[in-house]
Amino acid sequence: MLNALEVVTTVVVGVMVGVEFGVAFVMTPILNALPEDSGQLGHAHGGRMLGAVMPFWYVGSLVLVGVWAVAGRHHDGTGLVVTSGALLILSVVMSLLLLVPINNRNKAWTPENRPADWKQQLNRWGRFHYVRVAVIIAAFTLLVAALA
Template sequence: MLSALEVITTVVVGLMVGVEFSVAFVMNRIFNALPDDAHQQARSHGGRMLGALMPFWYIGSLVLAAIWAVAGWHDHGTRLVLAAAALLIVSVIMSVLLLVPINNRGKAWTPEARPADWKEQMNRWDRYHYARVAVIIAAFTLLVTALT
């Protein structure tokens, strides 16, 4: 049972890392190359769509890692799993304090009703997102290492 939990947790976190990496280094670069109105609309739509999904994915990943740590308390990789869970907590805190406020504003913008500094706000979101991606990659790496 523990082996299945380890694999499920690793796959769920790995998929989350893949999606967030893609947002940071593929999707946002595509959006940035679009004309301003299309760029802003794409970012707003992405914010609505992923903004609805990601809280469950981040919290779910954290819960799975916590269950793994408790279930495998005496295993050799438990400290790595605990460190990964701590990093996932950091990613949730970063999301709530830094990224979600910008996303909540941005997902409501339209070409007719957006602030003059909307690009600056999106650039700030991108910088925070790069840091969050680094944190979840580190968490994923720790989980993979705990499997060995």
């Protein structure tokens, strides 16, 4: 049973990392290359769509890691799992304090109501997102190492 939990947790966190990596290094550059209105509308739509899903994915990943840490507390690699959980907590805190406030503004913007500094706000979100991606990649790496 623990083996199944380890695999499911690693896959769930790994897919989340893949999505966030894709947002940072594929979707954002594509949207930024579109003409102003199209790019900004794409960012807003992405903010609404992923903003609705990612909270459950982050919290669900954290819960799975927590269950793994408790269920496997007497096994090798538990320290790696606990550290991974701490990094996922950091990613949630970063999200709530740094990324969500910008995303909540962005998802309501249209070409008619966006603020003059909308590009700067999206760039700030992008910089925070790069850091968050690095944090969740580290968390995922620790989970993979714990399996070995």
